[in-house]
Amino acid sequence: MINTVWLKTFCTLAETKHFTLTADKLHMTQSGVSQHIKKLEAQMGVLLIAREDKQFRLTEAGCKLYTEGKAIVESLSILRHRVTDDPAFEGTVKVMSPGSVGLKLYPYLLTFQRQHPKLNIEYRFAPNDDTIEALTEGSADIGLVTNKPDDMSLISEAIGDESLLVVTPAEIVEPDWKHLSALGFIDHPDGKYHANLLLSANFAEYVKKPQLKQAGFCNQIGLIPEPVSMGLGFTVLPLYAVESFSKPQLIRAHQLPVPVSETLYLCCRRQNFIPKRVEVIVQEIKRKLA
Known part of the structure; x- marks a missing residue:
């Protein structure tokens, strides 16, 4: 297998046509450049450059290697860039x-x-x-x-809190236990969990009997307030779900006396x-x- 470091040195030398310029470009010494060329020739088993006094020319084998090797060196450079590149917006x-x-x-x-x-x-x-x-x-x-x-x-890092709210039809201004019990609960995948957190902290009646008449169920977070807006029941939801409802004038969100929130x-x-x-x-x- 060809040593790609030596190959890069050889291709650079073929382009600059000067040992000193090659050394400067690759941050090497002239003797280091010469060693790379000799090692590559030994590895390939052919002469790559023909020295003539203080100058040189590429041999036929050297010309072929440069033509093929240049593409390899460029490809490796692109590969390295792709592997090490870490764009922030891509x-x-x-x-x-x-x-x-x-x-x-x-x-x-x-x-x-x-x-x-x-x-x-x-x-x-x-x-x-x-x-x-x-x-x-x-x-x-x-x-x-x-x-x-x-x-x-x-x-993990705590970055904020999201309040839990009781959500009722708009006409209910002060939700007491009698109103909520009569309405019934619009359940959702986290409904019972959220209801237990908020209602048990605010209603002694719920603590004594943690059961609610179920008035419906919805598993689409953005649509859970829909049956509430139609007067079909109440629910308990996190703040962001309430804020995203498209018809806020038809519901009322209540912050109960004992606030409960979930840490995000x-x-x-x-x-x-x-x-x-x-x-x-x-x-x-x-x-x-x-």
């Missing part, structure tokens, strides 16, 4: 988060991508466990979760090298949610 970044956070964050990141067209944002709405699994497997670059992971292969943790794999594009998106997420 490439794919894979993000996962709960649906509520995604409703706020994804449109913001799309606007950022529009400003930097070589970026490709892949966004998935997912529960905590799926996000953590994707991070550990390497199929996600950034994850947002509401439970701090204990996996030592991940690093930004998580990445623990690794020595984090691509600049991932670092850029991490900072944009912090800017939007902190």
